[in-house]
Amino acid sequence: MGALNDLTSSSLPAGVIADAFARAIAVAADYAGATSPNPPVGCVLLDAVGNSLAVEAHRKAGDLHAEARAIAACNAAGTIDRIHTVVVTLEPCNHHGRTPPCAEAILATPAREVWIAETDPNPRVDGGGAARLAAAGLSVRFLSEFDHPDASRLAADTERLIAPFVKWVTTGLPFVTVKQALDDTGSMIPPVGHRTFTSETSLTLAHRMRRRADAILTGSGTILADNPEFTVRRLPDHPDKRRILAILDRGSRVPADYLTEAARRGLRPILFSDIGEALTRLGTESVHEVLVEAGPILTSAILATDIWDEHVTIRKIGDGTPDRVTVSRNHNKKG
Template sequence: MGIHPATDSLSAAVLAAAMTRALDGAQRFAGATTPNPPVGCVLLDKAGQVIAEGVHRKAGLAHAEAEAIASARAAGVADRIHTVIVTLEPCNHHGRTPPCADAILATPASRVIIGAPDPNPGVSGGGAARLAAAGLSVVFAADMADERAGTLARRAARLIAPFAKRVLTGLPWVTVKQALDERGGMAPPAGAKTFTSPVSLSLAHRLRRRADAILTGSGTILADDPEFTVRRVRDFAGKQRALAILDRRGRVPEAYFSAAEARGFAVIRPETPEAALAALGRRGVMEVLVEAGPSLTASMLDGGLWDENVRIEKGDPDRVSVFYRDPEFHELNEADVLPGEEE
């Protein structure tokens, strides 16, 4: 989509670099913004210089566009705002915060480049149309005149994929994490809880930080007595996760449930994986991380109850691969989608 093409001389490379910066900023807060999607915004002047940027940090706080514009005003450079780069279509409705389309229209911006359209069918296109109707140039990332346009559009879509699935289906995005040894097995050596490297362990904790819930089975709990807390990286302040435990035979001691609740988890005991996902969706969970043994993992993958599969294969160094059910994301690189080391 492109409306009112811009007439300035900013290069496609400059605009693509700004979109990359906005996506990188938003990705650091994936998992912090539930039930809202993570969003990043970068503001450029006429020369293509970055004058301010913002991210959506938590539901109820300023949206990325509003934070970036407020930052520009605080620095005394709001009158230089020319191009707004934002990873998600600006909202055009009142929620906890005012519409971002209004915030943009209150600046001298003449162009907006959007990473992904809003997936909510009730509001999709509203923000872009409002901005275009006011005479601004509005372009989506997929239509940018740069060789990276397709990748940037896919990155933007992947960034909000958990939000989109929750909005469209009522179900959470499902990430299945597997740690595999040299023979493809998932069981650690006797007396150990893992066989992967410290770097891979940190990645596992970043995946936990990104998730709103953990799904596991009784076998994993009985074998490892796992805490499922975020420890190797700094967690998002105040975030509570759900812990769904499949235990139809009642093998997990009540003491474990009590201890998990004491660690801050909201514990549920669904009968089946399908029931777990439905219950988590009703709770507003956008992403669930499956950390389980071979049986439950195979059940999720073979049953099509997954969206993303992160495989960590033991080696020197460990090899990390990411697979998706949705072919739209097949061409994305691991570095484009895995959570970074800093929030």
């Protein structure tokens, strides 16, 4: 999508806009997993010469949206009159929900330019935030028209940032990420006496992925074999976050005391007989992303179907060599 009006020349250098987009994406990613049923969104406010006035994100449902939070930060700092350019990862909302429209909040400032990374994909709202801003005389431009060497990377980062929300809001189903750790022989089974074989860096990545997810999906076999905690331990978790632990347990093999302990750890365990039932239920629970952390049999079974969206492989290469991390998207999905 191109600019919505004829004010197409940005008054700020492309490098400044690129840096602002990168910071907006990064701060939004910090809150991925905390905003359901809303998407993670980041916003950067700049003055007329490109100085950063505020960098903020939507932090949780019911709280201020990213744009409103950034504007409030400027108001508190006494810099609201300097706001000139708004850089945001998602089209500002133009409807009343639990918070007022962000488009109107922007129009209450002296902002003259707005850069938007992605349009609002929600088919259940009127949208029109970009059109509302343009109709008021602001220069509204999109990342898709941005002429800069980093534009494609920024677009890819933004697309992944909101992919779980897009899937959920358009299909009612969660985005399915499969995490798989393999040793240098291709096995998922740790050596006897060990619970893992990946590096410290890879373990931190795994916990970062867990933090981003609204639910974890596993099988009864993994529960019985490893007694996993499924908590976020290598970085701070989102405050008050209570993830669903979806367990495929057709034979009712998971002990009741494991479920009790999981609940005490802050999880919400739910048993399912099959994955289709699980994904449908998780969708109704506003789960945007579910992380599959399972054993070889269930992992292979899921990857053999069309239900997964992203496959993250952490492969141990050898002692003293960094693990190799590869990310694959399911481009064969229908629809």
